[in-house]
Amino acid sequence: MRFAHRFAGAAAFAVALATASATAFAGDGRAALDRVPKDYGMVMSINVDRAKGSQLYKDAFAMAAKNPETKKTLDLLKAKASFDFSRDVKTLVFGINGAAQQAGGDPKMVVLVEGKFDMAKIGAFAKGQGKAITEASYQGVKYWTVDDGEMALMAPYLAITPKGSMSAVIDVFKAKGQSVKKNAAFMKMFATTDTTKDMWGVFLVPQQVGGMIKAQFGHGVDAAGMSVDIKTGVKSKVQVATASDAAAKALADMAKMMIAQAASAPELQAMGLGAAVKRVNISASKNLCNVAFDLTEAELKSLKGMLGAFMP
Numbered sequence: 001m002r003f004a005h006r007f008a009g010a011a012a013f014a015v016a017l018a019t020a021s022a023t024a025f026a027g028d029g030r031a032a033l034d035r036v037p038k039d040y041g042m043v044m045s046i047n048v049d050r051a052k053g054s055q056l057y058k059d060a061f062a063m064a065a066k067n068p069e070t071k072k073t074l075d076l077l078k079a080k081a082s083f084d085f086s087r088d089v090k091t092l093v094f095g096i097n098g099a100a101q102q103a104g105g106d107p108k109m110v111v112l113v114e115g116k117f118d119m120a121k122i123g124a125f126a127k128g129q130g131k132a133i134t135e136a137s138y139q140g141v142k143y144w145t146v147d148d149g150e151m152a153l154m155a156p157y158l159a160i161t162p163k164g165s166m167s168a169v170i171d172v173f174k175a176k177g178q179s180v181k182k183n184a185a186f187m188k189m190f191a192t193t194d195t196t197k198d199m200w201g202v203f204l205v206p207q208q209v210g211g212m213i214k215a216q217f218g219h220g221v222d223a224a225g226m227s228v229d230i231k232t233g234v235k236s237k238v239q240v241a242t243a244s245d246a247a248a249k250a251l252a253d254m255a256k257m258m259i260a261q262a263a264s265a266p267e268l269q270a271m272g273l274g275a276a277v278k279r280v281n282i283s284a285s286k287n288l289c290n291v292a293f294d295l296t297e298a299e300l301k302s303l304k305g306m307l308g309a310f311m312p
Helices: 002-010 012-019 030-035 055-065 068-081 119-128 166-173 184-190 207-217 245-262 266-270 274-278 297-309
Strands: 042-046 089-097 108-115 133-138 141-146 149-154 157-162 199-204 221-229 234-242 281-285 288-295
Touching: 030 042, 030 089, 030 108, 030 157, 030 166, 055 068, 055 297, 068 119, 119 133, 133 166, 141 166, 149 166, 157 166, 184 199, 184 221, 184 234, 207 221, 234 245, 245 281, 245 288, 266 274, 274 288, 288 297
Parallel strands: none
Antiparallel strands: 042 089, 042 199, 089 108, 108 157, 133 141, 141 149, 149 157, 199 221, 221 234, 234 288, 281 288
């Protein structure tokens, strides 16, 4: 994907802070909404501190460390920039405006890394890796362009965006623009989402995508919220907002039918997930379709073994 390639290449040394892991603690990501522009209708928060002690976190980090380039980057950041991911990062928050992609462009995106940073050392590290770095200021906030990406320190967050997107984030930070907290549709879904878990996300469905879903299934989907707890195994909850109570019930009935069929699939049985599928709980409440599912430590271990067989 053109956007993903450019953004990853542009801020590879900074995004490595985010890609090496998948969990968190003290910051639940709610405060970061003050840095996310109003039209960024997709937000996901990963609480690194809170889930740091979970087995899934440890396995994910160990898996990332097996990648020579990732390990090299993390080791160099620690040695040259005094930056240790597990020690210095509290929360990761991703904000995306997918509407731009529907219009044929790249989606606008911001990654907010809550933690402790020495920007002088990180900048020196980036230059040492051969990155082209330029420094500028907007609304009194200093930011750096690194290849095709931009980053700025807006305490307590390090903001990372594709080139050209930082000004919108700074506008929100300086109260010159509105945050996603002023997006009524987003905040309505946010209010029903459990943000106390290791990971949560709120997603407004783009109009074009919603239309495609309605054309295929007969009922539209407006938004979704999810939360994931990985302290022991995985416990997840997903809520899907529809246009009406009838639509939510129809969606729940269809999901129940699909789950019932999947429970007896040989592939899932072979993966040791037959029992997990049977535990999936689906219900409708007003215009919301609710789905709850979990994986035990034993089921995760089985999955890890199967994935390990396909990975170097």
